[in-house]
Amino acid sequence: MKTCTEYLFFNTKKRREMVLLTPRLEEIVDKSGIRDGFCFVSAMHITAAIYVNDLEDGLIADIQEWLEELAPARPDYRHHQTGEDNADAHLKALLLHHEVTLPITNGKLDLGTWQQVFYAEFDGQRRKRVIVKLMGVV
């Protein structure tokens, strides 16, 4: 049994941005030599999420608009009395969830044909971190 930990860093140009992670995760899995197990991916911030869905620009825009409808940026959150202005980013991150577990089978991420892993940034333009931890049999 083996474990393996890596940290990925992000500093998005836009405040809100979806960043494709799958190729980087595939490299980490390859390098680890783990044949069977789990690849856990988690944002280490409370205004970012990890999600699995389609690599299709239209859908990514739909997801962004949908998140804005369900968790709108607004001035009147209580959290903003602390001087912050990003309460909506916390809510958007809660909605998509901050972590995902991916199965590893035969040394590869065992994802469906259309499953792609994304880092969802809701309060970017600064350095942020994602932990990738693998556990499994070599």
Next chain:
Amino acid sequence: MKTCTEYLFFNTKKRREMVLLTPRLEEIVDKSGIRDGFCFVSAMHITAAIYVNDLEDGLIADIQEWLEELAPARPDYRHHQTGEDNADAHLKALLLHHEVTLPITNGKLDLGTWQQVFYAEFDGQRRKRVIVKLMGVV
């Protein structure tokens, strides 16, 4: 330490359907011989989810209606410019989350009295797949 992987297949009659998974998962756990560990269950599609909640028809209908309110089927999603018509199914799946981890203790799924595991199909009537991966001590 042992790992064990199985794939479940679904082809629902209706486009949207909730399918109870718990009995099938219990069989897989039994067969694996794993006494302590995790049973990971994940849809391999981006228009289906796995969730844990009540086996009560009224509540299942409430969940369906609630998902329709929060992520309605509508013609005007950008994703539909690709020829697809299922953007709402992606959003509904994101809301419920596509995967779940279940604890195994003393060789059994260690769930609360009312916790039941469901496959939530939002764009069915075709063959779809769920991965079940167990890891633990025998």
Next chain:
Amino acid sequence: MKTCTEYLFFNTKKRREMVLLTPRLEEIVDKSGIRDGFCFVSAMHITAAIYVNDLEDGLIADIQEWLEELAPARPDYRHHQTGEDNADAHLKALLLHHEVTLPITNGKLDLGTWQQVFYAEFDGQRRKRVIVKLMGVV
């Protein structure tokens, strides 16, 4: 490789309440001697959730109000025909998700600076249970 299981019990004074879990989880990780692996935390009830976000009272109130907007307490859920009155608690729990996996690195929970783990009760004032299961290398 080692596994370790503990159960936490809650009986909140209010029907809806967020309870900070991080210090108790840190103790469990310390005691386990696990250096590298995962700490899985899951509500064993279908009207409670586990989530990771900010320990800031304003934001906690924002999250409560937001959940009430997206999954309001209402008399007319179908689930209530069974005599229950807590359908909204099920929906709120689904929204936040009932479980979380936390990474353990160098014998400690490997969380970001602002990440705190909470038990979110939506139908309390009675004894409820959370499972904490660790797996990793000593």
